[in-house]
Amino acid sequence: GEDVEQSLFLSVREGDSSVINCTYTDSSSTYLYWYKQEPGAGLQLLTYIFSNMDMKQDQRLTVLLNKKDKHLSLRIADTQTGDSAIYFCAEIPHGSSNTGKLIFGQGTTLQVKP
């Protein structure tokens, strides 16, 4: 099936770490993605991880993938007020590679308090 789930809201203080979680159902997904949507804007690809990796680090961002549990997480270190946005987890479902069809989660709104 095609289903991606995320918690809806996360609030952290500036300087803390944020962890946004996602579960997905399609175990054959080759890539999994994190997109960021700032207020009034379109989505931007933040990072992605190939399914044969457990972890990917990119500056303040760490992506962890647990294929057995079909769980993906995004950790933002030293969260800043500029990180306040909606974060979407996404996958390309089985049979849809090379089509660009992405299945998105509902998005997690990250609120960063000064």
Place this chain on the structure above:
Amino acid sequence: DTAVSQTPKYLVTQMGNDKSIKCEQNLGHDTMYWYKQDSKKFLKIMFSYNNKELIINETVPNRFSPKSPDKAHLNLHINSLELGDSAVYFCASSQYRQTNTGELFFGEGSRLTVL
């Protein structure tokens, strides 16, 4: 220069009307998409075109008709608008051969409100 641009940004109209949203990308991509984001932020694909050819049509009502005059443009025409059509519509583009990396470039969205 805006990479993926949509017009209009806001659209308020009455039920039953017909409206269009236009999208243009200057990235040289050959694949374009329409996604719909509802009030609960769910984002779902509606259509995908590759080089003017329809690739994906996700059981969208036939009141929605996409048109791609060339690979840089993908317009969305909606007939007989209903209240449930109220949403933000996002246009996106990507390079076809790189679609498995999931990197789509999104426009800023067109917020449609049907009264």
